[in-house]
Amino acid sequence: MNLYLRLFLLLFRLIGLPRTGPLEESRVAFRVLPNDCDVNLHMNNGRYLSFMDLGRVHLVAQIGLLPVILRRQWRAALGAAEINFIRALAPFQKFELVTRLVTWDDKYAYMEQRFESGGVLCAHAIVKGLFLDARGKVSNSTVVAELG
Structure with a gap:
């Protein structure tokens, strides 16, 4: 990840965030900055x-x-990501990143992530990820048990 300032700001905004259920959507608003763009003047x-x-x-x-x-x-480790780019995001365009847990097995959690701008889908991704500790993979049953 190379968005350290945005990570810091996100962590600051998380202070006091009410806890939700694991199957509820997470929504975060962003804006495309010039350093997010490539030579085609859309988000890289x-x-x-x-x-x-x-x-x-x-x-x-x-x-x-x-x-x-x-x-x-x-x-956290990402095992795979499949993304479809549908509409370009232009410089200074606002967008919302919607993330939700779709399902899981004992090894991986599968999440959907959508980039939306003005209610229009711009990109859609499915990712699988897992947690690691010093001994290796953390089972999702352990993760769920920790959530209570």
């Missing part, structure tokens, strides 16, 4: 993946898992 395709990292951080915090991750020293 690689930048979408960095924003998706921020969306997953927001979701994890929203469901109350962030303190657990910090306490247990887990690391």
Whole structure:
């Protein structure tokens, strides 16, 4: 992830965020800045993946898992991502990143992430991720047990 200032601002905005259920959507508003764009004057395709990292951080915090991750020293890892680019996001355009947990098995959590601007879908992704600790993969049954 290379959006450290936006990560800091996101973490600041998370203070006092009410906890929600794990299947509820996370919504975060952003604006395309000039340094997010490529020579074609739209958001660079690689930048979408960095924003998706921020969306997953927001979701994890929203469901109350962030303190657990910090306490247990887990690391998040992305196993795969499939993204479809539908409409370009232009410089200074506002967009909302919507992240939701779709399903999980014992190893991976599968999430949907959507980039929407003015109610219009601009990009859609499905990702699978997991948590790692010092010994390796953390099972999702352990993650769910930690959530209570």
